[in-house]
Amino acid sequence: MPELCEVEIICRFLKKKFVGQRIVHVEVLDPTLRYPVRENYAQCLEGGIICDIMRHGKYLVWKLQHALCKEVLFHLGMTGRLLEHTNGLGTKHLKIFYVFNSHKLYFYDVRRFAFTLAGEDLLQESKLGPDALSIGKRQFHKLFHSSRAVKDLLLQQEKIAGIGNIYANEILFAAGIHPEQKANTLNEEQIEKLYYAMRSVLHKAIKKGGSTISDFYYGPGKKGGYQNHFLVYQRENEPCRLCHSPLERTKQAGRSTYFCPRCQKKP
Numbered sequence: 001m002p003e004l005c006e007v008e009i010i011c012r013f014l015k016k017k018f019v020g021q022r023i024v025h026v027e028v029l030d031p032t033l034r035y036p037v038r039e040n041y042a043q044c045l046e047g048g049i050i051c052d053i054m055r056h057g058k059y060l061v062w063k064l065q066h067a068l069c070k071e072v073l074f075h076l077g078m079t080g081r082l083l084e085h086t087n088g089l090g091t092k093h094l095k096i097f098y099v100f101n102s103h104k105l106y107f108y109d110v111r112r113f114a115f116t117l118a119g120e121d122l123l124q125e126s127k128l129g130p131d132a133l134s135i136g137k138r139q140f141h142k143l144f145h146s147s148r149a150v151k152d153l154l155l156q157q158e159k160i161a162g163i164g165n166i167y168a169n170e171i172l173f174a175a176g177i178h179p180e181q182k183a184n185t186l187n188e189e190q191i192e193k194l195y196y197a198m199r200s201v202l203h204k205a206i207k208k209g210g211s212t213i214s215d216f217y218y219g220p221g222k223k224g225g226y227q228n229h230f231l232v233y234q235r236e237n238e239p240c241r242l243c244h245s246p247l248e249r250t251k252q253a254g255r256s257t258y259f260c261p262r263c264q265k266k267p
């Protein structure tokens with residue numbers, strides 16, 4: 001499912017193609033998404049020109065001019081896709097299509113956890129924390145007053161936005177920190193390590209086109225390549241790439257945690 005890196009890739013693709021384009025027509029074929037598509041959605045967008053496209057955490061935002069709304073927000077949930085072509089997917093899970101002056105865009109979702117909203121100041125209302133790639137070191141340090149497990153903290157979108165289960169596992173391994181260690185027991189050095197591990201893992205994944213686990217692809221139908229570079233995620237019992245110990249898997253808050261018992265010692 002798309003996390004920060006995958007949404008960043010979609011964002012860059014859309015930015016290149018759609019900034020400056022006018023939304024000529026919007027057709028809502030099936031409004032059943034996580035939040036049903038509002039009745040006036042098409043009306044709010046039509047005639048608008050996209051003046052910018054940005055990402056915050058796992059959210060995508062189109063900034064509009066000359067439309068009834070100023071922003072269109074997208075969250076792709078687990079299986080949401082914004083594609084330039086239907087890629088032979090047919091219309092079964094096609095929710096909305098957008099006609100621009102020289103392009104089309106198709107919004108698909110199989111599992112219906114995705115959604116889109118039209119309005120103003122939508123990001124502010126979403127109560128997201130700072131974006132994981134934009135947060136400063138000092139601000140990051142301040143997150144660690146919590147007695148939650150450090151992995152759970154990284155997944156809390158209202159504290160820090162964009163990291164999901166895949167990258168939380170990869171980041172904690174890169175920092176050599178046990179996922180169950182309580183956030184407020186990390187020392188300065190560990191927090192610093194975690195900060196740089198987070199930036200490095202996310203940037204590397206973006207460079208590799210994100211991760212394609214089940215069927216993530218985007219825009220022109222491209223797949224990601226970072227799944228071939230996972231250090232721990234979905235590698236239970238496989239040897240650690242650093243120390244060759246077999247990797248372990250546990251469950252934390254209902255989600256799989258992968259770690260190396262030797263490189264990520266529990267304090």
Ligand SMILES: [Zn+2]
Nearest residue numbers: 240243260263
């Ligand atoms: Zn190891």
